[in-house]
Amino acid sequence: MTTQNLVLDRADPPRANRPRKRGKLAPYLLIVPSIAILVIALGYPLIWQLVTSMQKFGLAQQFGQPAEFVWFENYITLFTDPYMWTVVARSIAFCLVTAGVTMVVGTLLALLMNVVNKPVQIMVQISLLLAWAMPVVAAMTVWNWLIDWRRGVLNNVLVSMGLDFQNHNWLANPLSFFFIAMIIVVWMSVPFVAFSIYAGLTQVSTEVLEAAQMDGATPTQRLRFIIVPIIRPVLAIIMLLQVIWDLRVFTQIRLLQDAGSIASETNLLGTYIYQLGVGSSDFAMASAVSIFVLILTVALSWFYVRSMLKEDES
Numbered sequence: 001m002t003t004q005n006l007v008l009d010r011a012d013p014p015r016a017n018r019p020r021k022r023g024k025l026a027p028y029l030l031i032v033p034s035i036a037i038l039v040i041a042l043g044y045p046l047i048w049q050l051v052t053s054m055q056k057f058g059l060a061q062q063f064g065q066p067a068e069f070v071w072f073e074n075y076i077t078l079f080t081d082p083y084m085w086t087v088v089a090r091s092i093a094f095c096l097v098t099a100g101v102t103m104v105v106g107t108l109l110a111l112l113m114n115v116v117n118k119p120v121q122i123m124v125q126i127s128l129l130l131a132w133a134m135p136v137v138a139a140m141t142v143w144n145w146l147i148d149w150r151r152g153v154l155n156n157v158l159v160s161m162g163l164d165f166q167n168h169n170w171l172a173n174p175l176s177f178f179f180i181a182m183i184i185v186v187w188m189s190v191p192f193v194a195f196s197i198y199a200g201l202t203q204v205s206t207e208v209l210e211a212a213q214m215d216g217a218t219p220t221q222r223l224r225f226i227i228v229p230i231i232r233p234v235l236a237i238i239m240l241l242q243v244i245w246d247l248r249v250f251t252q253i254r255l256l257q258d259a260g261s262i263a264s265e266t267n268l269l270g271t272y273i274y275q276l277g278v279g280s281s282d283f284a285m286a287s288a289v290s291i292f293v294l295i296l297t298v299a300l301s302w303f304y305v306r307s308m309l310k311e312d313e314s
Helices: 004-013 021-052 073-079 080-115 118-133 136-147 153-160 172-200 206-214 220-231 233-246 251-258 269-279 285-311
Strands: none
Touching: 073 285, 080 118, 080 172, 080 233, 080 269, 080 285, 118 172, 136 153, 136 172, 136 251, 153 233, 172 233, 172 251, 172 269, 206 220, 220 233, 251 269, 269 285
């Protein structure tokens, strides 16, 4: 066999060894329907919100009158409104405090489930599942009954202890309103956090923890230097989700407002959008605030997304 034939044989491998283009394209073809559904389900509302935010879209436009394009006039009005920035600051503060408390309580419950015996663990898990499975409106009905200023259980208990809380409205003062709202939001969010972190704890090697214990590491040191670094990706994604959810909280705040508070003093971004759109029929401004909330959510969560990407690369 000549040298030329050897070169040709090496340059032209057998058909069986050639990569199949169809095999490379198959995964992409399989995810095309899912991507199309996401683009239609999420892309269209987003584009509609963006277009509406640049129009004068009120009650008249709902009855067929053409919408007038005002371009960035709504955003200028929005960003020059002091009340808007008050709502933004209030929402960010509520979001960060609530997400932080949820993470702390959820982590403690996950650690508890990881160390207690099986019967106690099952009881804790059932309790968390019941709190998680309860519909929001049903849960809020119970909470409104507990804090009702006329016949609420909380006031009756405090009065029976000799404290002056007869007919005390916990929702009239913004501070007590947001304290009650924080308790409710944390109570509804803790089960997800606890179960997610507990799932991460089950992946921590017991041999490593036992070796650290034999070397004299205290429980706090084992938690700080072994457990937390291992489950850090889980903590990061859960914190990211909590920030996103707590920034957009709506149902709990709205139902508490209906129970006896001043909406203008307790509005968060979710209820403010609802007030602009449904309450005032100013759907253009409501759309502008919605686009702003989207940008704000991306900005707040970018730190966690960047840290997770760095961990994946390393």
